[in-house]
Amino acid sequence: MLGSALLAASLASNPAALAQPHDTAQPAEPATLIDAWLGWQQQRQAAEQPALDWTYSFALRHADANQLASRRARLIAEIDSLGPILRADGQQRLPDALVRWSRRLHDMPALPARSAEPLGLLTLAGHLRQNPPMRDIETLGTCRAPRWVETWTLAGVQRRDWRPGMTVGSLLDRLPASATGSLDTISVITPRGATRTLGITAWNRQDAPLAPGARLAVRLPEHSQEAHIINRELAAFLASRLPGDDCTLWPN
Numbered sequence: 001m002l003g004s005a006l007l008a009a010s011l012a013s014n015p016a017a018l019a020q021p022h023d024t025a026q027p028a029e030p031a032t033l034i035d036a037w038l039g040w041q042q043q044r045q046a047a048e049q050p051a052l053d054w055t056y057s058f059a060l061r062h063a064d065a066n067q068l069a070s071r072r073a074r075l076i077a078e079i080d081s082l083g084p085i086l087r088a089d090g091q092q093r094l095p096d097a098l099v100r101w102s103r104r105l106h107d108m109p110a111l112p113a114r115s116a117e118p119l120g121l122l123t124l125a126g127h128l129r130q131n132p133p134m135r136d137i138e139t140l141g142t143c144r145a146p147r148w149v150e151t152w153t154l155a156g157v158q159r160r161d162w163r164p165g166m167t168v169g170s171l172l173d174r175l176p177a178s179a180t181g182s183l184d185t186i187s188v189i190t191p192r193g194a195t196r197t198l199g200i201t202a203w204n205r206q207d208a209p210l211a212p213g214a215r216l217a218v219r220l221p222e223h224s225q226e227a228h229i230i231n232r233e234l235a236a237f238l239a240s241r242l243p244g245d246d247c248t249l250w251p252n
Contacts, residue, residue, distance in 0.1 A: 024122065027125070033059055034131045036140060037121040040250050050141050054122050055191055056243045058114035059140040061132070068110040069238060075233040076105050082226040093154050093181060094220070097213035100156035101234070111247060112139065116193035143244030145191075145212045152217035152234065153179040163213040168198055169207040171216070180218055187235040189215040191243035195235045213243045 030036035035213065041052055043168040079102045106127040119140075148159040149171060155178065168188060172180065180186075184201040189220050191213040202220075210216075215238045221229040 030134050032131045032133055033119060033137055033140065034121060034124050034128075036134055036137070036250065037124075052121070053145065054120040056068070056145055056213065057074070057120050057140070057142040058193070058243065059119035059132075059137055059207065060113055060138040061115045062138045063136070064115045064240070065111060065113065065138040068113055068233075068237075070106075071233060072105060072110050072237055075230065075237055076102055078226050078229045078233070079105070082220075082224065082230065085224075085226075093178070097154040098157060102151060102223060104152075104157040112141070112242060112247070113240040114141075114193060114242060116195070116236065118192055118194075120192075125193055139249050141247050141249040142241055142243070143213075145246035146244040147212060147247075149210055149212065150215040150238075151179070152215070152238070154181050154183070154218065155179040162210070166210045166222065167207050168200075168210060168216065171210060172200055183218045183221070185219040187217045187231070187238075189217070189238045193239040193243075195239050215241070 016204040018146075030039055037052070037057075044050070067155075079098050083102075086215050087095040119132070147162055149162050150157065150159050151164065151171070153175065155176065160174065163170075168186070172186075180200055184199060184204060186200050187195055187197055187199050188208060189195050196208070197219065198208060199231065200206075217234050217238060219231045222228045222231065
């Protein structure tokens with residue numbers, strides 16, 4: 001029902017699409033992101049493919065795509081500069097973790113990626129004024145729900161098997177205490193790209209459900225500008241990652 005209503009609205013706003021003779025008409029280039037989602041959904045239905053899962057479907061704006069490489073480079077530079085400072089201060093575990101994070105980031109290309117803002121059809125259908133023109137969109141895509149959650153901790157970067165009913169608390173309980181050490185907060189990034197900060201110690205512990213493909217990153221004590229930037233930029237970069245490994249980009 002939603003798809004039909006949006007398709008009718010799209011055609012009404014673009015009468016030229018109806019003016020072509022039926023037997024010679026070529027598929028019109030989508031004018032907006034909603035048009036692209038609807039067209040792709042119809043193609044999948046015609047091919048008897050599964051409907052798009054909006055939790056794992058995404059789009060990338062040109063403006064975000066153009067910034068990702070430089071933001072990733074700055075994040076790596078901040079991590080590489082903070083590690084030796086902490087080591088000179090007598091710390092060992094956190095600088096070692098930062099080395100592992102830096103190596104992992106070097107292995108993660110800036111693209112393909114997603115914009116962290118919700119740009120799926122269901123979200124845009126409720127906020128039609130926020131429907132972006134396709135000239136602003138670099139790409140869109142969808143992924144199969146993965147079977148993992150990813151953790152960035154003092155133990156490095158690891159993927160853990162997702163389990164039904166998994167929460168932040170139950171995942172942390174499976175990690176060794178050394179993975180979080182004396183750190184007291186964590187960034188949680190959902191497959192949709194939303195980010196929130198939760199407490200993880202006895203005095204501030206908070207819990208939340210975890211969907212497959214979620215990512216968690218322990219937050220550094222913000223005793224320096226470098227730590228503040230790392231906390232912000234690492235969460236933002238992880239929010240730009242695709243929400244799975246088995247993904248299809250449009251057009252395909």
